[in-house]
Amino acid sequence: MTRKSILFVSALTCLSGGLVRAQQVCGTDEFYRKYRAEHPEVAVYEKQLQRELLQNMKQLNLQKFARTTNENEDIVYDVPIVFHIIHDYGAEYVNDTLIYATVQGINEVYSKTNLAQMAGVIPTFAGVIPGTTKDYIGKANIQFHLPTKDPNGNPTHGITRRRSYLASNGDENSKFDQWAPDSYANIWIVARMSANHDRAAAYTVPIPGAAANPYIDGINCLYDYTNRDNTLSHELGHYLSLDHPWGNTNNPDIACGDDGVDDTPPTKGHNPPPAGQSGCTPANLYDTVCTQGYFKKYSYDQMITLYGEIYPGLSFNQYDSTSFIDYPDTTNSQNVMDYTYCSKMFTYGQTQKMRAALISTVANRNHLFADGNLVATGALESWTDLPPVADFSLGRISGSIGDKVPADKVFGCVNSYTFTFIDRSWNDTIAGLSWTFSNGAANATASSKTVTNTFSEPGWVDVTLTATGNNGSGSNTIERKAVYVADLTAINPDGYLQEFNPADIGNWPMFNYYNNNFKWSVSKHGMYDTTAICYNNFDPRANNAYTLATSELLGTPAGDYDDMFTPAFDLSGSQYAANCNLNFMSSSTSRTTVPADMRDSLEIWYSTDCANSWKLLTILSKGALHVQGISEVNYSPAWPADWTLQSINIPAGAKSNKTFFRFRYKPGAGANGLGSGNNFYMDRLHINNMPTGVNSAMLETAGVTVAPNPTKGNxxxxxxxxxxxxxxxxxxxxxxxxxxxxxxxxxxxxxxxxxxxxxxxxxxxxxxxxxxxxxxxxxxxxx
Ligand SMILES: [Zn+2]
CATH class of the missing domain: 2.60.40.2550 (Immunoglobulin-like)
Structure with a gap:
């Protein structure tokens, strides 16, 4: 690159300290820089992509770039696209209509029919490229279609929904349910990104990364950016090889840069405006910082720098000293690939580069629009009216700090707790709803979208919801034991000892909120008998992580949590006034010796108001939780000395005549995303007023132990x-x-x-x- 003249502009930008949070940016380059460092094998795909891009664009005369026409540019490429809503029934549970509108908006940008946006393009870019008859605003002629057939050939509208705690931790682990990435472009909608992408509204796995690991090929996007300021048109630009106009960083406004596309003027790029504000300011629209008197000249060396090599079909003569592009004197701040929040257009060169990427073999992009694929995915077929998918959630009820009321199962008391049920049916316009509730429901049937209910009989409540679609598309019914109603009869702790025999714990409900393998269950590894409670936390993937296919590594226990609830205990007696302890035996190991990687915790909460609010009693973690040390295998205690007394003092505020306890296990993960903890066992739970609180020594280290301890007998x-x-x-x-x-x-x-x-x-x-x-x-x- 050469500059005819260089303008130095003071870099004394005022950093206001960020009183107003800026809008989110794109995380693609940040992701890819890290990914590339960890996976050097992508370099070979980068080279291949560059080679193919150059080959595919050679119809364009690089010497007089914009004066020529790509003879294929009027062919429309059709691409199937699928949206996966990864949700926890929060605001990220976006409705189907928003997805339809999003696809329409993308297609308008990619077919240059976004007329309202284009009306605001500044004169520099509204007309033709100087000296040519070519419009500056590019028409990509790529159209995205929600398919009518899923990978199994079943009817679909191209939307999937999955409930996961990873909705709040969007990254590679949350890319559930991917459809073959050489047949569908995959978009995942999440509530929040993981800490690795905390500034990102969305990010894409660039083509070479997708070629190296197809299981992560696609785009992650925050729900509130789904149909906002062309965010997904921007990410699909990355998906089709475009860089940011200032180059491949996520940090604009630092140095003049270029994206290797011949008709996008160099720019520093622009930071997003503060939340809620438009970036269509004169300073952005008429920014000339990097562009005045700028032209780009190709020499042999620069071609090497740009493309790594000269494509064999082209001769160096084409890149003599007359090969230069004279740029406009204003940056293209309204480019979809900038961060101005004023995006309106791609340039002609960008659209041609995207088309070149789409016909590339790297990451099988050229399979997406192939005729056979369009037939297999039914992408061009007209939609049929599909039956609805019935679904419902429980309402979120504000409680104590840190007490996130889970949304598909809720615990409450007979007649003392009001449950809220919310219709979440989708996949069709819902014409009718029909609910039924067991357990002496105050409203045994209902037809409204939201239903509140109380129950007079304890136990798990059967809830059914039938959703009926419009246009005679049929109906669908879901049945779920969604809430547990606790008995008001309180246990007198005097002499009570819970050994977790299945016959004794019908009123100790265990909630596996996300229906996965990390959960509470009855175990046969009791301390003295053949029963105990176990939080199943052994992640079998962690043992042979390096031999598993990458697809099997999707998902992580980090972020999961599961509850076990006790029945009510009557702690109002005077014998408990001075001293009162919740005691149980525990046995647990960790899989790591590094304390920082021990990320499991057991939270114990209590409620004195029938589960309407919960207060934290204590948290056991690290060494206090994994008292039995380190174990790489699927852990179970072998004999009484493998158990430790946990004794937790119960504060005055928890001593009511109906005190419930909630054991909430939160599994953690190591740096590889796999479970770093192991199974956690508990047994022999009781409450007494003895001054215990002393952990028994471990026989393995001390050589002596007494058990059972505490005891009621021998x-x-x-x-x-x-x-x-x-x-x-x-x-x-x-x-x-x-x-x-x-x-x-x-x-x-x-x-x-x-x-x-x-x-x-x-x-x-x-x-x-x-x-x-x-x-x-x-x-x-x-x-
Ligand atoms: Zn970007």
Whole structure:
């Protein structure tokens, strides 16, 4: 590149400190820079794409670029496009109509029929390219179609919906349900991007990256940018090889740059305006910073720089000193690929580059518009009226801070909790709704879009919703156990011990909100018996992550959460006033030794108002959660010494005559997105007023443990290793010895019985072991 004259403009831009949040930008280059560094193999696809772009554009005379006509430019390329709504029933659950309008808006830009937008194009770009008869505003002649057939040949309108916690964590992991990317352009709509893309309204996997990993080929877009300021036309520009006008960075307004397209003037690009404001300001529209007196001249070396090599079909003679483009003296701030929020057009050169990319073999872009593909996807067939897909969610009810009421299952009490059900049916215009509710519903049937209800009978409520479409397209019914209604009968904790036998826990509902493998369930690995509760958190993908297909790596447990609720406990008795503890045995390991990567947590909440509000009692994480250390295999406790007492003091505010507890497990992930935690077990839950709170020692490290602890009867002392005779002494809290015995140590694990009769009085005891090898004291709680 050469400059006839260079204008230096002061770079003393006033940085106001961002009092007003700017609108979001595009994240494509930021994503691709990182992706490229991690996947150097994409370089080969970059070269191939450059070679094919040049070949495909060679009909254009590079020497006198804009004076020629691409003889193929009037052929319309049709491309099937599918929208995947990744949602959590929030605002990101955009309706079908918005998608239809979005596709129409894209097609207007790509067929140059966006007349209202084009009316505002400044004179520099409204006419022809100087010295030519070619319009500056390019007509891409590419049309996107919501298909009528899905990959299995079933009827569709080209929209899918999936509920996932990754709706709030949009990135490669949230690209669920991709349709073959060489047959459909895939768009995913999400609520929020992950931290890696926190500035991005949307981003695209560029063609070389898509060639290297087809499973991520497509575009992620925030729901509120779906049909806004040509955001998706911009991303589809990247999808078809365009750069930002200032080059391939996400940071405009830094240095003059070029996008390698011959008729887009160089520019610094423009930062987005503050939220809600237009970027169609004179300063943007008539920006001349990089463009005054600028022309671009091709030499052999510059061709090498631009394209990596000279395409064999072209000779260097075509790039002699007369090969230059004289640019307008104003930047093309209204270009769809800028960030001005004033976008109205592509240039002619950009449209020709997109067409060249579409007929490229890289990432099989040339298969998208192939005749056979258009038949297979039914992209050009007229739509039939499809039956609706019935769906509903539970209303979001504001609660305590951090208490996100989940939207497909809700817990509440008999007659004391008002549930809100919201119709979410889609895929057709809904002409009629019919609800039914079990469990003594106040409204056993309903036909409105939103229904509130209370229930007089405890247990899981069966909810059915039938949605009927218009034009005789039929109806569809969904049936779901959507809410759990808790009994108001409160448990007296005195003497209560929950061993999680399935027969005992019908009123301990477990909620797997996202219907995946990370969930609460009954386990056979009890501490003394054959039952316990397990949060199934072993991610089998993490063991052989490097041998799995990339498609199998989609998804991550990070962001998931699942609840288990207790029945009500009556904690109003005076015996609980001074001291009261929620006790249970736990057994859990982590898969990582790095504390920063231990991202699991167990939150324990309580409610004293029938689940209308919840307060956080405590959070167990890292070492306090994974007391049993590290385990790479699918963990389960093998024997009593693998268990640890967790004792949590219950504050005065939680001591009501109906206190519910909620155990919320949040699995975490390591840097590779795969589960970093392992299974979490709990057993022997009880509430008592003993001053416990002491974790039992781990036999593996200490060599001695007492279990069960706490106990209602017998306890055993376990001594690992050692030889000779050991002396055992049990004393009460006052120091009075209540039991004494001697036992020969067997070198493995010696089990010594502490008779129930000797520890019949409730309270704390000290169990002392004196052997040739060690002297240790363990606390034992009897309740
Ligand atoms: Zn972009």
């Amino acid at each position: 306890a055993n002392l376990y001594v690992k290793g050692g030889s000779g005779r050991a002396e055992i002494q049990v004393a009460d809290i006052a120091g009075k010895v209540v039991y004494r015995t001697q036992q020969a140590l067997n070198g493995n694990v010696t089990v010594i019985d502490i008779p129930a009769a000797s520890i019949a009085v409730k309270g704390m005891y000290l169990v002392q072991v004196i052997s040739n090898q060690q002297t240790r004291t363990e606390k034992l709680v009897v309740y």
